[in-house]
Amino acid sequence: MPLVWMVSSNATEVFFLKSIHNKNPLVVPKYFMSDKDHAQMNAIKSVHPKSTILLCWWHVLHTWQQHFVVTAFPELWKLLKDWVRITDEGEFWKQWEEIKKIAPPSVLEYLKTYWLGEIKLWSAVYRSNHNIFQLCDTNMLVEAWHHVLKGTFMQGKQNRCLDQLIFVLVDQAIPHFISKHRHQDFGFKGPDLEIKKRLEIEERAKLIKCEDITVTDEPDIYEVKSTSNPNLIYRIDLDAYDCSCLAFPTICFCKHLGAVQIHFPEIHKMVPTSFLAIQADDSIQPNGGINLIQPELSTPKSTIEMSNLIHKLSTLAISLQSHPALPTASLTDFSQVVDNLIAEIGCIEKPLPHPKKLAPNQHSWTETATVMNAAVKSKRKKHTDPYGGGERSGKRLRVDASESVIEKPAMSAMLEKESEEMDPANPEIALPAPTFPIFPMILGNPNTSSAGGAVGQPPLSAIVHQPNTNQPQIHIPKSSLLPSMFSLSTPVQAFTNCSQIPLRHVDLETFNPATVDTRDLVLLQSFKQKQLNDICFHHQISAGGKSQDVIDRLLRLRS
Numbered sequence: 001m002p003l004v005w006m007v008s009s010n011a012t013e014v015f016f017l018k019s020i021h022n023k024n025p026l027v028v029p030k031y032f033m034s035d036k037d038h039a040q041m042n043a044i045k046s047v048h049p050k051s052t053i054l055l056c057w058w059h060v061l062h063t064w065q066q067h068f069v070v071t072a073f074p075e076l077w078k079l080l081k082d083w084v085r086i087t088d089e090g091e092f093w094k095q096w097e098e099i100k101k102i103a104p105p106s107v108l109e110y111l112k113t114y115w116l117g118e119i120k121l122w123s124a125v126y127r128s129n130h131n132i133f134q135l136c137d138t139n140m141l142v143e144a145w146h147h148v149l150k151g152t153f154m155q156g157k158q159n160r161c162l163d164q165l166i167f168v169l170v171d172q173a174i175p176h177f178i179s180k181h182r183h184q185d186f187g188f189k190g191p192d193l194e195i196k197k198r199l200e201i202e203e204r205a206k207l208i209k210c211e212d213i214t215v216t217d218e219p220d221i222y223e224v225k226s227t228s229n230p231n232l233i234y235r236i237d238l239d240a241y242d243c244s245c246l247a248f249p250t251i252c253f254c255k256h257l258g259a260v261q262i263h264f265p266e267i268h269k270m271v272p273t274s275f276l277a278i279q280a281d282d283s284i285q286p287n288g289g290i291n292l293i294q295p296e297l298s299t300p301k302s303t304i305e306m307s308n309l310i311h312k313l314s315t316l317a318i319s320l321q322s323h324p325a326l327p328t329a330s331l332t333d334f335s336q337v338v339d340n341l342i343a344e345i346g347c348i349e350k351p352l353p354h355p356k357k358l359a360p361n362q363h364s365w366t367e368t369a370t371v372m373n374a375a376v377k378s379k380r381k382k383h384t385d386p387y388g389g390g391e392r393s394g395k396r397l398r399v400d401a402s403e404s405v406i407e408k409p410a411m412s413a414m415l416e417k418e419s420e421e422m423d424p425a426n427p428e429i430a431l432p433a434p435t436f437p438i439f440p441m442i443l444g445n446p447n448t449s450s451a452g453g454a455v456g457q458p459p460l461s462a463i464v465h466q467p468n469t470n471q472p473q474i475h476i477p478k479s480s481l482l483p484s485m486f487s488l489s490t491p492v493q494a495f496t497n498c499s500q501i502p503l504r505h506v507d508l509e510t511f512n513p514a515t516v517d518t519r520d521l522v523l524l525q526s527f528k529q530k531q532l533n534d535i536c537f538h539h540q541i542s543a544g545g546k547s548q549d550v551i552d553r554l555l556r557l558r559s
Contacts, residue, residue, distance in 0.1 A: 002145055002173075002177070004020060005169055007162065007165065007166070012039070012043065013039060013040050013043035013044075014043040014046060014047065016043075017043055017044065017047040017048070018047055021047055021048070028048060028050065028051065029048060029051050030051060030052065030134075031051065031052050031053075031054055031134065032044050032048070032051055032052070032053050032054070033053075033054045033055070033056055033136065033138075033139045034053060034054075034055060034056070034139070035055070035056050035059040035139065036055055036059065036060075036063075036121075041053055053121060054121060054122070054127070055118075055121045055122040056137070056138045056139045056140070057084055057085075057122065057137040057138055058137075058138045058140055058387060059138075059139075060084060060115075060122050061080065061081060061084065061387040062387050062388070062389060064080055064111075065077065065385065065387055065388060065393040065394075066393060066394065066395045066396045066397070067106065067107055067110050067394070067396050067397050067398075067401060068103075068104060068106075068107050068393070068394055068397050068401035068402075069393055069394040069397065069401065069402055069403070069542045069544045070385060070388075070393040070394075071393070071542055072401075072402065072403045072542050072544075073102070073103075073104075073401075075102060076099065076102050076103050076107075079095060079098055079099050079102075080099065081387075082095065083095050083096070083099065084122060084123060084124060085124050086123070086124060086125065087124050087125060087127075087128060087246065088125070089125050092123060092125050099111075104398075104400040104401040105400055106397070106398035106400050106401050107401055128246065128249075129249045130249065130250070131249060131250060131251065131252075132193050132194055132197055132250045132251050133193065133194075135250065149168075149173065153168045153172050153173055153176075154168065194251050197250060197251050198251060198253060201251075201253060201254060201255050201258055202258055204255040204258075205255040205256075205257075205258030205259045205261075205262055206259075206262060207227070207255075208224065208227065208255060208256070208259035210263045212224060212225040212227075212259075213225075213259060213260060213263055219239070220237060220238040220239040221235065221236065221237055221238075222235075222236040222238070222260050223235055223236070224236055224256040224259060224260065226245075234256050236256055236257055236260050238257075238260065238261075241257070243256050243257050382537060392543070392544075393544075394542075394544040397544060397545075399545065399549075402542060402544045402545045402549065403542060403553075511531060511534075513531070513534040513535040513537070513538040514538055516535055518535070518539070518554045518555065518557050519555070521551070521555065524551045524554060524555075525551065529547055532547060532550045532551070532554075533550075535554060536550060536553070536554070539554070539557060541553055541554075541557070
């Protein structure tokens with residue numbers, strides 16, 4: 001539930017925080033979570049110097065993946081996602097050594113410069129001893145609130161009036177959250193986080209065997225073996241109601257403490273879960289009087305007997321599930337009585353069909369669609385990484401972080417190989433032309449154009465792409481191999497400058513990335529960045545870097 005809103009056109013975070021602090025001087029927030037906005041962090045330090053600033057893990061990982069292509073470095077991306085969640089300091093630096101072995105130099109330089117000096121802001125090593133209400137690693141709840149405000153309360157419309165916004169916040173948003181809080185308080189939304197965690201721990205405590213618990217000579221002191229590491233032993237102090245495990249501070253209770261209370265009930269009583277129930281704040285008042293005392297109604301005697309019978313049958317069903325070894329004769333007689341009762345009532349068909357168990361509503365659309373007879377959504381996102389925010393990774397990368405294995409461009413490597421094998425006595429180099437269009441000789445005056453083209457250039461109709469087999473060779477004099485013409489980074493431009501080959505016209509309306517010949521260098525050079533990205537997505541390769549890098553990557557597909 002949002003506590004305050006800042007509505008301003010030019011005020012800073014310092015003014016905002018000081019205004020709240022002056023109105024509530026006794027309220028000192030223990031933690032602030034930011035997305036590494038330095039102006040925001042400086043304002044927090046100036047107004048609340050004793051508060052701890054934490055960084056949102058989603059924004060941290062979102063920033064990291066912009067400096068390399070995650071599909072080209074999957075192992076590095078997995079190490080980084082695990083790195084922020086490591087709680088042991090030794091394991092943290094051990095993971096850093098593994099990262100240095102496979103990370104590109106530019107990524108290492110970036111992490112050392114901007115993140116290693118601020119480990120306390122984002123590492124889980126410094127986020128221990130937090131209770132369950134402080135175990136929040138992201139500030140995306142604020143983003144979710146903005147989505148509710150714009151989509152639900154503002155109905156997706158652009159707001160231009162300040163009074164309209166204030167009306168929505170005061171008369172709609174605040175009553176909405178008060179209603180949700182009261183529903184939670186009365187149990188309509190289920191138990192809160194603390195009670196849910198308590199119930200989960202109590203179930204896990206039943207799995208610990210009594211042989212794993214040791215009674216020490218000290219009073220109220222027990223030792224429990226760890227279920228994950230048998231060499232690790234936790235110390236339980238029932239008098240202080242404390243455990244040495246890392247999970248105890250979450251709700252001041254753990255499975256080791258619960259196991260001791262289960263196996264030694266004659267000594268210590270288990271604290272019931274209901275003791276953790278939190279009452280509503282006295283400051284939240286209902287809008288009107290609610291009469292919670294219902295008037296007494298006269299209930300027929302037959303209805304009461306029926307309710308008692310249903311309760312007994314439910315209790316019997318639970319007992320049969322937990323204690324299957326019961327007298328067979330009694331069950332046979334009871335089954336006969338039930339069959340006679342069903343025949344007398346005439347209840348042949350069940351009132352409802354047999355239920356089908358489905359997974360929770362978390363990315364389970366395919367399973368739900370088969371039951372609901374609905375069509376599966378066919379919309380496919382190009383960038384599905386949860387830390388990408390729908391954007392591609394590597395938007396700020398350097399050249400060394402575009403691919404895990406850096407190779408030379410295919411055409412540049414071919415030129416170097418031909419230069420090394422060239423005979424010094426031979427003044428010409430024979431270059432095969434498997435990927436270039438061949439221009440036939442144009443008869444007539446070379447200074448005129450029969451198709452309306454530029455002077456000295458062949459017309460577009462003269463461009464004929466020869467097949468790969470039995471192709472002629474282009475003989476280029478050695479004196480024409482200038483360094484500026486055959487640059488290792490622009491092999492396509494070298495041939496374009498040499499032969500003055502006009503780029504091929506591409507019809508973007510009929511463009512299909514599946515039918516593009518990735519061996520045709522001139523054809524790839526004629527595409528724009530959007531078309532190159534579509535071709536890369538079709539072939540499942542990275543589209544990062546400049547256009548020439550993408551073209552070289554496509555050429556290597558068929559090599």
